[in-house]
Amino acid sequence: MEFLAKVASIVGGTVALARRVGSPAHEAVGATPQIPEAKKQGIMTLKMPIAKGWEDGHVPTCAPGLKVNAFASGLDHPRWIEVLPNGDVLVAESKEQAGPPKTLMDQAAQATMRRVKAIGESANRVTLWRDADGDGVAETREVFVENQNQPFGMALIGDDFYLGNTDGVVRFGYEAGATSLSGDGERLLEFQGHGHWTRSLIVSPDQSKIYVGVGSLTNIADQGMEVEEGRAAIWELDVATGEGRIFASGLRNAVGMAWEPVTGKLWTVVNERDGLGDETPPDYLTSVQDGGFYGWPYSYWDRVVDDRVPQDAEKVANSIKPDYALGGHTASLGLCWMPAGTLPGFGDGMVIGQHGSWNRSKLSGYKLIFVPFENGAPSGPSRDILSGFLSVDEKLAYGRPVGVTLGADKKSLLMADDVGDIIWRVTGA
Template sequence: MKKTVLHGLLTAFLLFNFFEATSQSTTASVKTGASSASLPAPFATKSVARFSNVIGWSNNKTPKAPEGFVVTEFARDLRNPRWIYVAPNGDIFVSEANTEPKGTKKVAAVASGKAKSQELGKSANRITLFRDTNRDGKPDVRQTFLEGLNQPFGMLVLNNSFYVANTDGLLRFPYKAGQTKMTVPGKKIVNLPAGGYNNHWTRNLLASPDGRKIYISVGSGSNVGENGMQYEVRRAAILEVNPDGTGERIYADGLRNPVGMDWLPGTRTLYTAVNERDELGDELVPDYLTSVRQGGFYGWPYAYFGKTEDPRRKGERPDLVKKSLAPDVALGAHTASLGLAFYDQKAFPARYRNGAFIGQHGSWNRSQLSGYKVVFVPFSNGKPGKPEDFLTGFIADLEKREVYGRPVGVAVLPDGSMLVADDAGNRIWRVAKK
């Protein structure tokens, strides 16, 4: 009798701990985006448009970093600085561009020193070079490197060439390390589908670790394929090409707007930050950070977070819903998670090494603002953990929806400091260890 009771109590105890552990595991899984179990139903809340009002930075204001870090202004008075690229020699290139009004005339990129600078709408359409020769955190060289571009974003130095990803194509220019201005014309080596939903005109670049391939991120041309999938060819994807532009193939797709790309340090594992779909409610669909599997399909537009079918495309492609891969880390709905850089230096405390910094440009399709910060995702043994706030203070007044600026691109410098592009505040911020 006593044995039976004890056995029953022991069984109950073990079952309780099993379900408790399972519950905790599921909760942790959901927090890092490996499961869609806790996502709300579509349209659980009304889809609303709540745009922020950018009021700009006063002279004594900066974003806020954790204790032990200092934030300073690296550069100001730029025009929508969106992306930062650090060349092998330490030169810093910043692309300045933004969404242009419909109907604005497009022109081909011009690199000649004799060419006239031409603005397209309100976009600067240029690349500015910064050089911190004294290594004191303040650039002593600032020079327009390239202008007359067509909404440039990603940049790359590879094999004595300088690459620029315009919204409509990949350009290649002959380049010598240390030059401060491009004086010869470039060549378009890949045509890309232009334009896109909201800010999906951005095209980013990343070289493979061995330099034999170039990866190009191309966002969707719509929210959820509402214009017809015939207009989404080679979109919502990461393309792979040879350095001369040949050999194009789709490396992975179903990625609604993959902007930031980087390699997990010491590996050949590609990661991307993805800006997910709108108009399903406040908490759908979370943006995410994910490793990218060659040939993988990540759901857009038919499914999200694995095999959760989008009700707006219900029953259309069950085959693609079935093969849809779940992303690794949820980053919050409508945060516009765009920037991505792994920390591969040693100046920051050890816990930041090999972790990912992600620039969140901020929401417009949510009843209360989300994003408007840089978050950090720690990695341990090559696996991502829970996102945490790192650079905040961009929101001035939550109730009034006032913001000082909006972070986008992040880049780690050779000295271990980090730069953050604030395209609405027209500044570049530097974050360093005290």
């Protein structure tokens, strides 16, 4: 596998270098992005920096007026964060368990992903971190729950704790202040694993529903739509009955979700398809309508048809245009609403953890960004909160942003870094 990784790196680097000639000069971002015409790649671009981590006091670069410190370190691929009412911080530590590669391209892609620690043995646990003295650094670590199946999303409603494993949602009993869960939990929903494996969770404002992000198995339904049944969607789980339904579909890989308080709408970030160019199509941030269809796999953005896919004209005609483009292949995963006053110099808006690309000639993402909102909608260009996760020559990844949430004090952000194995805390300087 190491030999294949080196071959993939050499071939991928050569292809990526060639494709930088004539690559788009502008990112496809904002409410009215300039999206280049699709260019079928044949051999998909594979370009991944080597996982380096942070050494000798090296930390991410902050926006002016902010500072960053390690809230917790020494984790094993931290992906998602949940802050409990008492201030305890839960972290899902998990990693993709790759299925059997079906093609040489699959083998090369998996070898490439291993270079940045994105695939491998999963810790399959949630740890609890407690900052008892309030200095912004956790002093204690406990194993909250272990022996799970690629855990990711977490939610607490009263005395019930919900965990999104890749194969379904499990409910456990919880006591306030507890540092661990007991029992095997109760399975409420079942999903198929592999492919886009993360299962993010968010509770409705009235706490009667939980929404679950379930990504597609493949890039563009390459194995047919039958194996995509129930995927590329956001599910709604009724807490009282335990029954689930598809809330919105055609979302290739909807991960982070957040509630926008002015309109009360659910928003999500979505990772779009590969193989059409550096900026084509862009990942996006969008509000989500009950029963809405957002194009995948038939089309992208504003009904642009992907002719690699057997078509459904009615589906395309009824697809909804996303609200805000985030650039091609930024792998925007984390999402949270940040009210004005949380960080100095920042108003109301969405904070997005961009995990970073592996499939374009010039890498993108690798940042924690802020999208300002007014009257319930994006109102301007994004701003960097944290950057510097990627070396200037794009050969090394010091870290990769994933989940993000407000700290317990409501004056900080916590962000998971699954290459640095750190939870970063951002506050005013």
